[in-house]
Structures are given as C-alpha cells and as structure tokens.
Amino acid sequence: MRFRAVLLRAGSPFAQLWFRIRKPTTFGVKALVRHADGRFLVVRHSYADTRRWALPGGGYKPTRETPAEAAARELHEELGIVLPPADFAVLDTTVTTLEGKHDTLTILTAVAPADAFTLSPEIAEARWVTSLDELGAASVSRWLVKALG
Template sequence: MRIPPFAFRLLYRLRRVYWRIAKPTTHGVKVLIIHPVDTGRVLLVRHSYGNQSLWSLPGGGYEPTRETPEQAARRECTEELGIESESCALLLEEHLTSFEGKQGYQKVVRLHAISDDLAPNGEIAEARWVAVDLADLPGTPAVSTWVHTALKAYAKS
C-alpha cells in the first residue's frame, strides 16, 4: 500500500510537536548512495514533507537495539526508494544533534547501489542521480548540510 504524501506531512508535524514536548533521544541515519557504475554520482532526494525544496540524503530513524546504522541505511533505501545496495556499508560520520528539541545521534553511511532504477514511495517528492560537485542540480538549489558533510567525508574515504 502506497502512503500518500499528505500523510507524511501530517506525521512530520505531529512528530515535531512530540519532540518539543517529550525531548526524546533519537537515532537516525543519512545515506550517501553511490551510483552503481559512475562513482562520481550520488543520489539526492527532496522529501514530500518538511522543507520540500531542500535536496537532501535519504534516511530515517532506527532503534540501535534492533539494527545497526548500516542495516538501517539499507532498509531505509529499500523502503523510500526501492533501491537495493551492496551489503557492505561504510560509516562516514557520527554527529550529536539537538534539532527541534530532541537529542539525536545521527550517522552518515555510504552505500553502493546495485542498480540505478528507482521506485520512490510517498515520502520522496523527487529523487535524482547527481554529480558529486552538485553542478547538475536544477537552478540554484537549496542543499542540506548533511549532503555537504557526507560529500566531504566521501572525498576523504
């Protein structure tokens, strides 16, 4: 069953209210997905909720008692984009955040896609393979700081 984009927007708003009240500790992953043939290309997304004009990395939350950041990264890519990746993942960065009233442990993981075929779900407004210099994004795009962080770490790896 495909969840419509408006449902993601509603859940996003409810989650933000909850974070401000409960101030939970969360764990999340952001995934730098490398093109299967051209390692100079990565996958960026625009979500259907939050700042919908912002190009970002796919990802999401996870429970560290149930899965590793690498497993969560692979799961999120399959759920959000219908994309399969190689089983080996590399943890590029770890960050502690205090965004929106919550304390978050954010991991940035690198995966290599097996195929460049995409089947985005309702959470993704647009997905696009782009050059690592971001030159082929249309216009003057807004790009998440997570993208820049991941690309710097990727260049060093």
C-alpha cells in the same frame, strides 16, 4: 499512494512540536549512495521541507538493528534499492539537537550497482547528480554537504 504523502506532510509539524516538548533521544541514518560512474543520489522528501535536497534515510532503534542495517532498510523502503548492510561504510556519526530532540545521526555510504529506483510516498523526487551545482539555487541539507565533504 499520494494520500500517504499528504498525511506525512500534514503530520510533520505535530511530530516536530512533540520533539521540542519531549526532547526524546533518537537515532537516525543518512545514506550517501554513489554509482560507479561518480554520480550520487539525492532526494526531496514529501514531508517537512519539501524543497530541500537531502540524503535518503530515517530513524532506527539500536536495540533492533545496526546503522548499516537501518540504511539498507531505509533505501529499500524509500527507493526500492536493495543493498546488503555489509556494503555500507560509516562516514561520520554526530549528535544533533537541530529538531529539538537528542539525535545520534550516522552517515553511511555505499555503491549501488544500478541506477534504477522507485519512489515511495515518502519521496517527492530523487535524482542522480555529479555535483551539487546541478541542483541550482535549491536548498541542500547540511548532512548532504557534510557527507560530500
């Protein structure tokens, strides 16, 4: 499992270079998962910027699944959290070119009935927090800030 994380980290610069050259159109989701007690889930990915706290999520093909289905799939793949797509509500949809690609990003939210999770190789660390202040001086994703705004 650790080997997969190393491969993800090693391949990330090549993916970013490909995005800058090809400028593909992509679709992604980010999931703000809340717990009934007011906490929310943040993750640090094992690839790209490994120091930055962010929301779980990833890419999807809109011809194959909806943003809610993609968010449910990504949460299951990355953290072992099972939530039905119907539990997700869209917070925002935005178009960004931050990574050199034309990305339509949908931020969704859902409430998790439990706080248990299992890390996949894509996730270096995950934790439930009540505010961003609990992360100290660590870097925080703009999408995480936007989701909480």
